[in-house]
Amino acid sequence: MDLKGAPPGASIVILGAGLGGLTAAYELRKAGYDVKVLEFQNRGGGRSWTLNSGDKYTELGGEEVTCDFEEGNYFNGGPWRLPSHHYAVFHYCKKFGVEMQPFIQTNDRAYLHRSTHFGGVPQRLGDVKNDIQGNVAELLSKAVNVGGLDRSVNTEDKEKLLEGLKGWGVLDKDYRYRASNETTKHRGFSVFPGGGLMPNEKPSKPLPIGEILDSGMWSDIYANHMTYGHQPTMFQPVGGMGKIGDAFTRECRDMIEFNAKVTKIHQ
Incomplete structure (x- = not known):
């Protein structure tokens, strides 16, 4: 105005x-x-x-x-x-010639650390995130398969939900979240693929859900990076x-x- x-x-x-x-x-x-x-x-x-x-x-x-x-x-x-919805700031930055660039808000290759968990070994944020998602998908699929959600979803929706959970949580044919070539595409390898005389790739092993929950790392992921003010894409001025x-x-x-x-x- x-x-x-x-x-x-x-x-x-x-x-x-x-x-x-x-x-x-x-x-x-x-x-x-x-x-x-x-x-x-x-x-x-x-x-x-x-x-x-x-x-x-x-x-x-x-x-x-x-x-x-x-x-x-x-x-x-x-x-x-700067969150992407700070329109007024972006207006003046454009008007005054302030150059912007993306700000990397979440780095899945960064580490989360708890000295009293996982033997004190830091864990990749992406590994923890994928393992939480996989385990939650497995638990929910079990509830669907034993009829625990019959009051909430009909037969057709149950089939769609199970299919979606299988892809979202990277579950196997038995709706289990286990180390496999598919889970490795999401959380990375324990031995990465190479060539020549390098060893064959090996899938990484998911973290036990009980230890993830006990460590409190779940809150580290979702409390600080999923709010409206921190949703990608974030920006920062160059310099x-x-x-x-x-x-x-x-x-x-x-x-x-x-x-x-x-x-x-x-x-």
Whole structure:
């Protein structure tokens, strides 16, 4: 929505040069207001900021931190990524020329670790996810086959459900989730296929469902990666989230007074 119709000589003071404050400043100036932004820090962008190699940062307690990681690396001190439904942010990023790239939210080859489970050996996230899915499919197929869902599904739906479970959970002909060439296509090999004198491939062995449940890894998978705000595809600015704050600051620089500590508001 376009703002317009500012009264003659109307002025506005905005406290804080975060993205919210700078968005208001940008749009209100377009509407004809005389806008001033007061920012406590020496930079704009608020939480949308990035520390790059060689940067120094003074914490609120007074301790100075030097970022001595290798050239090209950076750390996002605030938000890390953008869900695909953050339309307003994407609008301004496009308008201000902030280049975007995909953010890898979930990596099935990453590790989950419990020192008191699986002999302390880290487990691949994808292995745990596939094994939970396979075991749940097996349990549900057993309930269907013994008539445990007769009140919920009719005969035709039972056949469709069983066929779907067989594919979804990678079950064998007896509706069991067991190590096989098919499960290996999903969770990987214990010995990967090669050529020449390399050994033949071997399917990987699924994790016991009891130990998965006891370890609590189920919650690690689904609590943090399945919510609406974390659904793929996620995005990030090329070079770090601070690029968004930098772009807003550039567009609004002449309205901002940095190092301006507000101690009192009097109307």
